[in-house]
Structures are given as C-alpha cells and as structure tokens.
Amino acid sequence: MELTANRFNQSAVIALEDITLQTALERATSNADRRRRAVLAELDHTAALRQQGRASRLRALHDLPELLEQLEANITANGGHVLWAADAAEANQHVLDICRKHNLKRGVKSKSMATEEIGLLPFLEKHGIRMIETDLGEYIVQIDESHPSHIIMPVMHMTKEQIRDLFMEKLNMPPTDDAAEMTKFIRGHLRQEYLQADFGMSGGNFMIAETGTVVIVTNEGNGRLSTGVPPVHIAVVGIEKVIPTWEDFATLVQLLPRSGTGQRMTVYVNGFSGPARAGEPDGPQEFYLILLDNGRSDIYASDYTEALACIRCGACLNACPVYQNVGGHSYGWVYPGPIGAIVTPLLKGKENAAPLPFASSLCGACRQACPVDINIPDMLLALRHDLQHEQEAMWQLGMKAYAFGFSHPLLYEMGGRAAAAASQAVIDGIGVDKPDGKKLSQLPPPLSGWTQNRDFPPFAPQSFRDWWRQNRGKK
Amino acid sequence: MPSRDAILNKLRDARRTAKADMRLLESAAPRPAAFLPVTQIDDTSPDGLLTRFTEELIRLKGEVFLCDHDQAARDQIAALLTEHGATRALAWDFACIPLPALAETVRGMGIDVIHPQTHDEFRAETLSTAETAQVSITGVDAAAAATGTLIVTTAPGKGRIPTVLAPVHIAIVRQRQIVPRIEDWVGMLRADSMAAIRASANVCFITGPSRTGDIEMELILGVHGPGRVQVVIIRE
Numbered sequence: 001m002e003l004t005a006n007r008f009n010q011s012a013v014i015a016l017e018d019i020t021l022q023t024a025l026e027r028a029t030s031n032a033d034r035r036r037r038a039v040l041a042e043l044d045h046t047a048a049l050r051q052q053g054r055a056s057r058l059r060a061l062h063d064l065p066e067l068l069e070q071l072e073a074n075i076t077a078n079g080g081h082v083l084w085a086a087d088a089a090e091a092n093q094h095v096l097d098i099c100r101k102h103n104l105k106r107g108v109k110s111k112s113m114a115t116e117e118i119g120l121l122p123f124l125e126k127h128g129i130r131m132i133e134t135d136l137g138e139y140i141v142q143i144d145e146s147h148p149s150h151i152i153m154p155v156m157h158m159t160k161e162q163i164r165d166l167f168m169e170k171l172n173m174p175p176t177d178d179a180a181e182m183t184k185f186i187r188g189h190l191r192q193e194y195l196q197a198d199f200g201m202s203g204g205n206f207m208i209a210e211t212g213t214v215v216i217v218t219n220e221g222n223g224r225l226s227t228g229v230p231p232v233h234i235a236v237v238g239i240e241k242v243i244p245t246w247e248d249f250a251t252l253v254q255l256l257p258r259s260g261t262g263q264r265m266t267v268y269v270n271g272f273s274g275p276a277r278a279g280e281p282d283g284p285q286e287f288y289l290i291l292l293d294n295g296r297s298d299i300y301a302s303d304y305t306e307a308l309a310c311i312r313c314g315a316c317l318n319a320c321p322v323y324q325n326v327g328g329h330s331y332g333w334v335y336p337g338p339i340g341a342i343v344t345p346l347l348k349g350k351e352n353a354a355p356l357p358f359a360s361s362l363c364g365a366c367r368q369a370c371p372v373d374i375n376i377p378d379m380l381l382a383l384r385h386d387l388q389h390e391q392e393a394m395w396q397l398g399m400k401a402y403a404f405g406f407s408h409p410l411l412y413e414m415g416g417r418a419a420a421a422a423s424q425a426v427i428d429g430i431g432v433d434k435p436d437g438k439k440l441s442q443l444p445p446p447l448s449g450w451t452q453n454r455d456f457p458p459f460a461p462q463s464f465r466d467w468w469r470q471n472r473g474k475k
Numbered sequence: 476m477p478s479r480d481a482i483l484n485k486l487r488d489a490r491r492t493a494k495a496d497m498r499l500l501e502s503a504a505p506r507p508a509a510f511l512p513v514t515q516i517d518d519t520s521p522d523g524l525l526t527r528f529t530e531e532l533i534r535l536k537g538e539v540f541l542c543d544h545d546q547a548a549r550d551q552i553a554a555l556l557t558e559h560g561a562t563r564a565l566a567w568d569f570a571c572i573p574l575p576a577l578a579e580t581v582r583g584m585g586i587d588v589i590h591p592q593t594h595d596e597f598r599a600e601t602l603s604t605a606e607t608a609q610v611s612i613t614g615v616d617a618a619a620a621a622t623g624t625l626i627v628t629t630a631p632g633k634g635r636i637p638t639v640l641a642p643v644h645i646a647i648v649r650q651r652q653i654v655p656r657i658e659d660w661v662g663m664l665r666a667d668s669m670a671a672i673r674a675s676a677n678v679c680f681i682t683g684p685s686r687t688g689d690i691e692m693e694l695i696l697g698v699h700g701p702g703r704v705q706v707v708i709i710r711e
C-alpha cells in the first residue's frame with residue numbers, strides 16, 4: 001500500500017473534522033478499551049502474566065535465528081515447504097511461483113497484516129490471480145477499494161450506514177438497516193468462494209518452533225474455511241512471530257484477545273503443522289510458509305529490537321488519545337497507532353514517516369495497555385531524538401508536527417482526553433481501577449508525597465467537551 | 476537459498492556485535508519451570524469442571540445439554556436434529572465420536588450423513604452437497620472448562636469441514652474429556668512429548684459460535700462458521 005505517513009498532519013485535520021468518522025471512532029475505541037479493562041480486571045495476577053508474556057517474547061527474540069531454523073526443520077519434516085523472503089518483492093514472487101506451479105487462479109484469504117504490508121493482492125491481480133478477502137471487515141475494505149484503519153477491526157472507521165450503502169451499491173444487497181441481515185447476506189455471498197477456491201492464504205499470529213506449527217486466530221470462522229477447504233494453503237508470516245513452545249503459546253494466545261477485543265479466547269485458534277497427513281479426510285495437500293523479513297532484521301539490529309515483541313493485539317491503538325481522534329488512515333500505512341508510529345518509520349525509513357513519532361502526547365496509555373509491556377513512549381522519544389540528529393530539516397518537519405498539536409482546535413480538546421488516559425494509566429499501574437470512580441489513594445513518586453495525606457482525584461474520564469457533545473441533544 | 480542465509484546471518488551478526496538491543500534481550504526472565512496459567516479455576520472436581528464449562532459456553536451464547544447416560548445423549552441429539560429440520564448432516568466417522576450406536580440413531584431418522592472427503596476426484600460434488608447440510612456432528616479431543624473451549628485435532632475420520640461448514644455444530648463430549656484449562660491440555664500433551672500435535676496436521680481451539688463485531692462492534696453470530704454450537708455432555 002502507498003505510504004503517505006508524511007502527510008499525517010493534513011490527513012489528521014481532515015479526520016478531525018469528519019463527524020461521521022469521529023462518531024465511528026469514538027464508539028469503537030471506547031468500547032474495545034472498556035472491554036479490555038474488564039476482562040483483565042477479573043484476573044488477580046495480570047501484572048505477573050504480562051511479565052510472563054513479555055519474557056516469552058524476549059526469549060524468543062533472543063534466540064530468533066535458532067528458532068527459525070528449528071521451525072523450518074519441523075515444518076519440512078511435517079511435509080510442508082518453507083520459503084524465505086528478504087523483501088516484499090521476493091515474498092510476492094514466491095506466492096506467484098507457487099500459483100504457477102500448481103496452476104492456482106482463485107484464492108480466498110484470511111485476514112493478515114503481512115500480506116497487506118507486501119501489497120500482495122494488487123500484485124496477484126496484475127498477474128491474473130483473483131483473491132477474495134473473507135474476513136467481513138477486510139472484505140468490506142476490499143470492495144470499498146480502501147485500506148484497513150485498525151489491525152484488529154479493519155473498518156472501525158465506517159458506520160453501519162456507510163457499509164449498508166456500499167453493499168447495496170456494489171453487491172445489490174436488498175435494503176436493510178440490520179447488521180445481522182447484512183452479515184447473513186455476506187455469508188451467503190462468500191460461501192461459493194470457499195468451495196471453489198483452489199488455494200487459501202493466511203498470515204500467522206504465532207509460529208511454534210518445537211512442532212513446526214503456524215497459528216492464526218479468527219472469530220468468524222473464515223480462517224478455518226480458507227485454510228481447511230482449498231487444496232493448497234500458503235501462509236505469509238513475519239520472522240519475528242516465532243516462539244519456542246506450546247507453553248509460551250498458551251500464555252500469549254490468551255493475552256492477545258483479552259487485550260485486543262476483551263475476549264477470553266478468540267473463537268477459532270487454528271494451528272497448522274504442515275499439509276494434511278495420510279488418511280486425513282480434508283485439508284490442504286500442499287502447505288507453504290513464506291518467512292518474511294522486509295526490514296525486520298534491520299529493526300532487530302537496531303536500538304528498537306523491542307518493537308519486534310509486539311503481538312499485534314491492537315490495545316495500544318484503542319487506548320491512544322491521538323488514535324482515538326485521528327483514526328488509522330492518518331498514519332498513512334499498514335500499521336497505525338502508537339506501535340505503527342514506531343514500526344512505520346523503522347520499516348519504511350524515518351524520513352518517510354517523520355511526523356509519526358511526534359503524533360503522541362507521551363501520556364503512556366499505550367504502554368499500560370500493552371500485554372507484553374512494550375516501552376512505546378521511550379521508543380517514540382528515541383525516534384524523535386534520532387530524527388532531530390539525523391537531519392536538521394527533518395527535525396523542523398517534526399517540530400511542525402508537534403506545534404500542530406497545539407494549534408488545531410480539535411487537537412486542543414485531546415489534551416483533556418490525554419490527561420484522562422494518563423490518569424487511567426496510573427490507576428491501572430497501581431491496581432485500583434474500580435468502576436465506581438474510586439479515588440487514588442496511593443500514587444507513585446513524585447506524587448506519593450501528596451497522597452500520603454489525601455486522596456488524589458483522578459482526571460474526569462470524560463472531558464467537559466466530550467460530555468457536552470454526548471449530552472447536548474438530551475433534555 | 477540466498478535470502479535464508481542472508482537473513483539468518485544478519486540476525487546472528489546483530490546479536491554477536493550487539494547491534495541488537497542486548498540489554499533488552501538479556502533482561503528476559505529465564506524460562507519458568509512452570510508457567511502461570513492465565514485463568515483461575517477454583518473447583519477442579521469433575522462436577523466443578525462441568526459447571527464451569529457450561530457457564531463459560533453459555534456466556535458466549537453456546538448451548539450445553541447434560542445427559543446422564545448414552546441413551547439420553549442419543550435422544551437429545553435426535554431431538555436437536557428434529558428441531559433443526561435436518562435432512563443432511565456432516566459428521567466425523569462415528570468410530571471417532573465416543574457415543575455408541577449414534578450412527579444408527581442418525582441414519583434411522585432418514586438423515587443423509589456425509590463424511591466429507593476432499594482429496595479425491597469427487598471433491599467439487601462433495602463440497603457442494605456438504606454445503607447444503609443443516610447440521611454437523613463431531614466429537615472433541617478435549618474441552619477446556621475455564622474458557623468454554625472445544626479442542627479438536629485432525630486424523631483419519633476426523634476432518635476440519637464438519638467443525639465449521641454447517642450452520643449448527645453439535646459436539647459430543649464425555650465428562651472425563653473436560654480439563655480445567657488450555658494449559659492443562661498442553662501439560663498432558665507435554666507428558667507425551669507433544670505426540671498428539673506431531674501426529675496431526677491441524678489443531679483447532681473452538682470457543683463458542685462464529686462471531687463478528689466488524690459492523691460497529693455489534694455482536695453478530697454465525698458469520699462464516701456455525702452460529703450455533705450445541706455441546707452434548709455425557710456425565711460419568
């Protein structure tokens with residue numbers, strides 16, 4: 001997908017003034033963030049689990065080359081094929097070669113950020129290979145000829161009415177305002193695609209080295225149909241996704257949905273260890289894994305190695321006051337939000353995404369939300385520092401982004417929301433997050449001096465302007 | 476394999492020359508002897524597990540039917556098939572479903588039972604017939620109580636399609652198959668060097684009916700997979 005991260009400021013202003021988008025964003029991010037808090041609050045050892053998940057990811061990164069070799073050996077032993085891709089072009093070429101070898105013309109795809117990153121669909125289309133996205137959100141994006149705005153909820157930026165109009169226009173859906181009816185229509189519409197596809201594609205959320213297993217998570221069942229029905233399955237997965245064992249997996253696979261959507265488990269967690277074994281009645285007869293580097297080894301060999309620990313849960317997007325206001329498209333590439341503001345400059349060149357590290361108030365809500373405790377604010381600061389030192393002109397561009405935050409009237413509002421997010425972050429950090437609006441009775445230093453003698457009132461979770469906007473219509 | 480070696484060498488180089496953030500990588504806590512399980516579960520007695528599994532699945536809008544013996548389970552399944560107006564059902568081989576004489580019950584109702592095989596020349600016909608089935612019937616490898624999860628692996632007689640294609644999935648579970656958590660199932664497999672995973676091409680953890688929240692986060696069931704998951708549990 002085209003990189004437009006340097007136009008962050010312009011896109012953000014457009015987003016801020018788009019009332020429909022603001023409505024959609026507010027509904028979705030606040031919902032997701034509230035659910036995350038609720039399912040994490042029901043565990044009494046969240047902090048320890050988070051550190052367990054973090055340690056799993058860090059050990060895996062420490063042993064990355066060895067784990068990749070072990071994974072490759074096991075998948076090969078299972079009868080699968082492993083291909084390596086240094087960049088997007090090589091990954092796309094691998095897919096095309098596989099299609100030519102098996103004469104594949106029609107594919108169905110489960111949601112994957114990696115294939116979005118390498119621009120696989122336009123590439124295949126150019127070569128006469130048709131690929132249908134089957135995740136409902138991704139399918140909407142595909143027929144809308146746009147891009148996902150969130151890594152978990154691809155059409156978070158659209159309202160139900162916009163989706164209805166799109167289905168009616170592009171697919172001749174009979175008129176309905178009911179989301180269930182719209183979904184049922186799409187179920188019927190996509191059924192034949194699964195049955196007639198000659199290959200299925202997926203990404204991978206985890207790759208378990210000890211058994212050579214690629215895991216995807218989906219709620220809709222489209223992942224299981226796309227990978228289980230067609231005769232060939234091709235998975236494209238970033239090299240950083242490998243973990244050593246099933247114990248690591250058991251922790252991470254549960255932290256992921258709790259943080260991302262507030263579910264205790266994703267509905268379908270699907271693990272593939274190569275092609276169908278002898279005697280199995282269904283499943284792919286060929287299995288390919290394409291291991292994608294595309295800049296990840298550069299991140300590994302930098303001060304930003306920690307960015308590779310990300311499990312792409314989306315929690316930092318939902319928690320971020322900037323994302324909540326400007327939405328995913330403003331970030332100008334595949335990975336939006338706080339983690340995107342780190343990953344995009346690192347993968348695509350800092351000079352090509354210079355405003356992104358500045359698109360943050362450094363309130364810390366992202367780190368608090370992150371299930372593997374990634375120090376996002378420090379990396380954003382370090383990127384700002386790099387940008388300042390690498391290029392004077394870049395620095396000025398960055399300052400412009402920074403100054404912009406205080407000049408635009410709608411961003412001014414965000415100051416209040418950022419404070420609310422930050423005080424929530426403090427509440428989370430010391431574990432007194434109670435829905436009854438409890439006062440903070442113990443703050444970390446330097447504020448602890450204050451709370452020794454009195455309670456510290458949390459910032460209002462809603463700014464006055466937010467409240468006004470929600471309530472002005474009511475009598 | 477030039478890219479393979481280039482990538483691996485670069486990673487090793489980054490580590491050796493400490494271009495990677497080694498302080499971070501070396502800060503990782505050592506692998507624990509025992510991992511903390513994610514979910515808490517207080518009552519791990521057989522009935523405690525049964526109760527927890529039922530609560531969790533119902534919370535996800537799945538359905539649970541408790542049966543005291545095999546005949547009650549067969550009757551329950553017959554009642555469900557009637558309720559769904561089933562004329563065609565997808566199923567695992569009945570030998571892989573731990574309920575004797577189930578084949579006779581289902582076939583005795585005049586229901587056309589398909590065990591979809593997609594590796595032969597009749598693939599296209601099999602799939603288009605399979606698509607018309609109203610229900611599917613499978614067993615499970617295990618069920619995890621704390622999350623309401625069904626665990627299924629593939630093997631001869633145990634396919635993927637019956638677990639996902641039809642609008643209703645009826646799963647048959649023996650009470651002894653319910654483990655406390657996903658972690659406990661992994662622990663059981665570990666005791667056998669993960670043999671069950673190595674022997675199978677696919678494992679799937681199914682937690683409730685297919686769902687989407689893509690349209691304004693409104694919960695809709697049955698978008699691509701089954702909208703109804705009905706678990707028949709036989710007490711022991």
Ligand code: SF4
Pocket residue numbers: 259309310311312313314315316317339366369370371372373374
């Ligand atoms: S950085 Fe953390 S919170 Fe953000 S997507 Fe990655 S894992 Fe989730």
